[in-house]
Amino acid sequence: MSRWNISNIFFIGEGGRVRILDLKLGEVNIFTGASGTGKSTLIKAIDYCLGSSKCELAAHVKRHSVAVGVKWVLGDAQMITARLVPPVGQGTSIKMFVSNGRNLPIPNAVDQLQGATTVDAGKAFIERAFGIGCVSDASDDKTARKWRPTVRHATAYMFVPKDVIYNETALLHGLDQADEAPAIIETMPYFLCVVSEDTVLQERRLRDLRKQLEREERQQRTRLAAGSDYKKHAMRLLLDASRSGLCRSEERRVGKECR
Numbered sequence: 001m002s003r004w005n006i007s008n009i010f011f012i013g014e015g016g017r018v019r020i021l022d023l024k025l026g027e028v029n030i031f032t033g034a035s036g037t038g039k040s041t042l043i044k045a046i047d048y049c050l051g052s053s054k055c056e057l058a059a060h061v062k063r064h065s066v067a068v069g070v071k072w073v074l075g076d077a078q079m080i081t082a083r084l085v086p087p088v089g090q091g092t093s094i095k096m097f098v099s100n101g102r103n104l105p106i107p108n109a110v111d112q113l114q115g116a117t118t119v120d121a122g123k124a125f126i127e128r129a130f131g132i133g134c135v136s137d138a139s140d141d142k143t144a145r146k147w148r149p150t151v152r153h154a155t156a157y158m159f160v161p162k163d164v165i166y167n168e169t170a171l172l173h174g175l176d177q178a179d180e181a182p183a184i185i186e187t188m189p190y191f192l193c194v195v196s197e198d199t200v201l202q203e204r205r206l207r208d209l210r211k212q213l214e215r216e217e218r219q220q221r222t223r224l225a226a227g228s229d230y231k232k233h234a235m236r237l238l239l240d241a242s243r244s245g246l247c248r249s250e251e252r253r254v255g256k257e258c259r
Contacts, residue, residue, distance in 0.1 A: 004079070004130060006158075008071040008106060009045055013064055016108050025073060043159045046070055049081045050151050051123035055092045062088050067110050069097070072129075078104045079129055081122065082113050096122035100129065126151050132197075149197060153187045 005025045012018055021042065023029045031039045044056045049070040057068070062085050069082030079100040084093040099115035107113050117125070132149050156172040163176070170176035174184050189195045195203075 004072045004074045006046065006070055007073045007078075009042055010069050010071070010106050011045070011061070011065045012067040012069070012107065012110060014066060018106065018108050020106060040161060043161050046159060047155055049083055050126065050155060051096065051119050052152070053092060055083075055086050057085060059088050062086065067097075067113065069107070069113070071104065071106060076102055078102060079126075080104050080106075080114075081126060082107075083119075084110065094119060098122045098125045123151050130154065148201070149187045149190050153184055154191065156184050157191060 006023050006029075007025055008020055008022055010018055010020045031042060033039055038058075038061075041058055041061055044058075045068045048055050048057065048068060055062070057065070065085045067082055067084050069080055072079040072081070077100065079098070082097040084095050086093045096117055096119050097113040097115050098117060099113075115122075115125075127150060130151060132151060132154065156174045158173075160173055164170050164173050167176055172184065174180040187200075190197055190200055
């Protein structure tokens with residue numbers, strides 16, 4: 001097993017109540033069941049624990065849960081990502097918990113969650129663990145910041161909700177959403193290990209430089225065209241002035257040379 005796998009999804013309730021779902025490592029896990037049995041809740045729980053901007057858990061899950069978490073395994077390494085469940089009517093929680101180590105126990109209460117941090121810092125931690133966003137200058141270069149893979153792009157390869165399974169045109173989660181599809185498509189070569197992040201960043205810089213060169217060439221042609229028209233008008237005025245005797249002798253010679 002050479003990649004992170006989800007071993008458990010857990011929900012923490014009041015009074016030490018915990019609901020844990022075990023997944024098989026290194027295999028494709030398929031959840032089936034009647035409508036309303038919570039299949040989508042599992043996907044939304046994973047998405048929420050990966051730093052989604054909204055908590056889309058069902059209202060009845062929010063009423064009975066105070067926190068939700070996911071346990072990840074990569075060989076002997078383990079990581080737990082968790083977030084507080086906002087009350088019904090509140091969109092999300094700004095607090096996140098991310099911890100890593102070995103033999104991590106699944107907490108039974110919120111006060112057992114470790115690694116309290118912000119959502120942005122939590123996503124950055126997960127990205128480093130996943131090997132995403134490892135180019136050192138990606139955060140300093142303005143051109144590089146236009147493109148970089150994030151953990152939010154990785155969710156397309158982690159789960160397939162039923163609306164994508166039923167969709168005849170979208171293959172991955174997010175490809176059916178106009179605001180998310182471009183980023184998923186652009187980062188696809190990276191996540192398929194066809195190229196490295198550094199390679200894609202360099203290609204993006206090259207594309208940006210080419211676009212900048214094309215803009216400057218167009219501007220230069222426009223300036224030359226405008227200068228040429230100005231010169232033609234100026235020469236006509238000088239010639240008319242020369243014919244009318246308004247120019248000095250040296251100006252006449254200039255006019256002759258210009259003709």
